[in-house]
Amino acid sequence: MTAVPGLAAPVAPAVEPTVEPAAVAPRGGPLTRLLLAAIRFYRIGISPLRPPACRYHPSCSAYAVEALEVHGGLRGSWLALRRLLRCHPFHAGGDDPVPPRAGRPASMPEAGTEE
Secondary structure (H helix, E strand, O other), rough: OOOOOOOOOOOOOOOOOOOOOHHHOOOHHHHHHOOOOOHHHHHHHHHHOOOOOOOOOOOOOHHHHHHHHHHHHHHHHHHHHHHHHHHHOOOEEOOOOOOOOOOOOOOOOOOOOOO
């Protein structure tokens, strides 16, 4: 074939790779998904009706979502419950991040930044 000036060469249509359903990792177990749905309902349906009164950073609902995603349903819900019990007028609040998973370092140094 000869190229015609001003016309682009034919391009094959883009084919999206197919992913087998079993190859997709689930977001969490059934308990984790149920608890995340309950938090999502709270954030959309209940939280906008209440005045903002967060004593901590991140907010309790954001903390609960992160705890569930990092630690799973059982330990994540325990961490979220402990956080909710600390949220009262007699506690100062402040920065309270989710603890890292056991056996994993809190932060990994980036490649080439070792001291």
